Amino acid sequence: MDVIPLMEPDLGDAEAEAAAEAVRSRWVAQGPRVEAFESALCAATGATHAVATSSCTTALHLALLLAGVGPGDEVVVPSLSFIATAAVVRHVGATPVFADIDPTTLNITAETFAACITPITRAVILVHQAGTPADVTTIRAMCESRSIELIEDAACAIGAMHRKEAIGARSRLAALSFHARKVITTGEGGALLTSDADLAARARRLREHGMSLSALERHRSDRPLAEQYLDVGFNYRMTDIQAAVGLVQVGRLDEIVGRRRSLAAAYQERLAALGVDLMITDPPDGLTTFQSFWVELPERGLRDGVLGALSAAGVNAKRGIMAIHHEPAFADVAHGPLPVTDRMTSSTILLPLYHRLSESDQDRVVTSLAAALGRRER
Numbered sequence: 023m024d025v026i027p028l029m030e031p032d033l034g035d036a037e038a039e040a041a042a043e044a045v046r047s048r049w050v051a052q053g054p055r056v057e058a059f060e061s062a063l064c065a066a067t068g069a070t071h072a073v074a075t076s077s078c079t080t081a082l083h084l085a086l087l088l089a090g091v092g093p094g095d096e097v098v099v100p101s102l103s104f105i106a107t108a109a110v111v112r113h114v115g116a117t118p119v120f121a122d123i124d125p126t127t128l129n130i131t132a133e134t135f136a137a138c139i140t141p142i143t144r145a146v147i148l149v150h151q152a153g154t155p156a157d158v159t160t161i162r163a164m165c166e167s168r169s170i171e172l173i174e175d176a177a178c179a180i181g182a183m184h185r186k187e188a189i190g191a192r193s194r195l196a197a198l199s200f201h202a203r204k205v206i207t208t209g210e211g212g213a214l215l216t217s218d219a220d221l222a223a224r225a226r227r228l229r230e231h232g233m234s235l236s237a238l239e240r241h242r243s244d245r246p247l248a249e250q251y252l253d254v255g256f257n258y259r260m261t262d263i264q265a266a267v268g269l270v271q272v273g274r275l276d277e278i279v280g281r282r283r284s285l286a287a288a289y290q291e292r293l294a295a296l297g298v299d300l301m302i303t304d305p306p307d308g309l310t311t312f313q314s315f316w317v318e319l320p321e322r323g324l325r326d327g328v329l330g331a332l333s334a335a336g337v338n339a340k341r342g343i344m345a346i347h348h349e350p351a352f353a354d355v356a357h358g359p360l361p362v363t364d365r366m367t368s369s370t371i372l373l374p375l376y377h378r379l380s381e382s383d384q385d386r387v388v389t390s391l392a393a394a395l396g397r398r399e400r
């Protein structure tokens with residue numbers, strides 16, 4: 023029996039050929055393809071500037087540095103997120119403050135955010151969890167009136183929409199991920215989107231050791247130019263091999279998101295017929311990418327048994343999104359009650375969803391879940 027994976031990137035001949043072409047060109051570090059990929063990201067999202075990075079984690083780190091966040095500052099983050107959302111707050115010496123979430127979107131809301139604001143709140147990292155857009159309009163207005171920096175963790179949200187606008191289009195600071203499990207991939211990789219030219223320039227510099235001139239700029243000059251080191255920077259660069267793959271992937275964004283959305287619609291229809299009614303769907307004002315497809319199990323305590331039964335049927339499902347406040351690395355962070363986070367991390371599971379998931383494999387997922395829950399199609 024073939025095992026149905028949870029997720030598989032859709033990489034084909036075009037991506038392979040693009041990577042090979044970058045290798046043959048012998049320009050493999052950050053260069054012209056990274057620049058072209060950044061333009062393509064702007065075109066795809068409506069953002070004014072895109073700065074490609076080695077990962078979303080490094081893009082978030084840059085965002086916090088650009089926002090001037092440091093020791094003595096608090097940064098509001100959801101606990102229900104991948105660990106990197108909170109780790110970057112620690113990287114700049116600030117304190118994460120965990121906000122609870124809405125049970126239908128798994129995102130921070132105006133209310134859960136407001137409950138975490140103190141006089142030393144410097145920023146919020148608003149996660150569009152699994153590509154489901156958070157209410158960025160309301161939270162942006164709250165931040166503006168309180169001088170709190172809004173940083174969007176849009177790791178899974180390229181191609182998502184909120185109030186008919188693409189996520190990232192007007193963001194001051196938004197980070198994307200191109201890890202293999204995200205919507206589009208470069209293997210590893212990320213980008214910082216910003217509407218502010220000065221922030222973009224500083225991000226480019228910090229990404230490349232604080233250099234005043236990039237290697238590409240020096241290469242294009244008709245006379246020898248020497249760079250200066252203006253900041254204590256990092257090496258957070260993407261390679262041109264990755265960008266070559268990313269250029270093909272971003273060109274396929276609508277196709278890839280469209281495929282995810284139609285597979286999700288098929289799950290919704292089949293699972294509703296089984297009486298499973300707690301599952302991810304579009305929020306009222308937005309469109310999700312369905313980077314993950316989650317269902318909430320009808321009772322607590324079912325999760326491990328259901329995952330075991332699915333695994334025995336060759337279905338690689340997974341526990342719901344982690345809660346950072348349960349992890350040993352963050353055990354020292356004080357937090358208030360997080361009842362929705364606690365419930366959703368323990369009572370949801372993620373089902374396989376990827377471009378080439380066949381109808382018969384999707385059938386197998388649905389019937390295996392039905393059997394595990396003792397349900398029959400109505």
Ligand SMILES: *Cc1c(COP(=O)(O)O)cnc(C)c1O
Nearest residue numbers: 077078079104106177199200201
């Ligand atoms: C995947 C993910 C990240 C980390 O992305 P990398 O590119 O692997 O660094 C950060 N935040 C969220 C919400 C993610 O899902």
